[in-house]
Amino acid sequence: MANSKQAFERRRDRVRRSIRKAAGERPRLSIFRSSKQIYAQIIDDAKGHTIASASTIENDLKGSLKTGADVAAAAAVGKLVAERAVAAGVKQVVFDRGGYMYHGRIKALADAAREGGLEF
Template identity: 60%
Template sequence: MRTRYNKRIDRANRTRSALARKGRGRLRLSIFRSSKHIYAQVIDDVRGVTLAAASTVDKSLQGKLSKTTDMAAASEVGKLVAERAKAAGVEKVAFDRGAYKFHGRVKAVAEGAREGGLSF
């Protein structure tokens, strides 16, 4: 019997394998969502390196955010990770939503990253 955790891992693996097939070697913008914070990072899977990262835990966002769990905070994380990725020379990424639906805070991170100048 598949546990809830194992089903979640299977969904994430399906998403990542589709990115590997269709991503054409692009870098990956990976999202992790907890109940209190949201994290985003740009990963180079070939070299195994994280090129840029941002989250609601960052010191640079602490004064700006009234809450770390809403969509406005997620959008700010998207803008910040886009800014840091562009500073590292990254323009195009593949969006890795993992096991999450493209809805709510995950969608807000994607829209913030697009506003920040990343294309995917």
């Protein structure tokens, strides 16, 4: 029987495979969620570099947040990454939730990124 890490990696790989098929030329908004922080970055897979990123460990957000591991923190990160992406000229992305379920912090980040101007 597979352990939870292997199951997570299988889910992540399955999600990324389907995203690469549907993405076309759009960059992907990739999410990493730990128990204490949340990170988001917009990656151009064709060129292999990061266009914009945001996380709860940045000094801009760290002082204004109660903790880096709640829905409010995820929404702040989503809004910040969307602002940085729009400033870099990216409007359309494909959402890569990794192996995480689409609820809670992941959903809050996605909704805030949509409100910030990203389309996915």
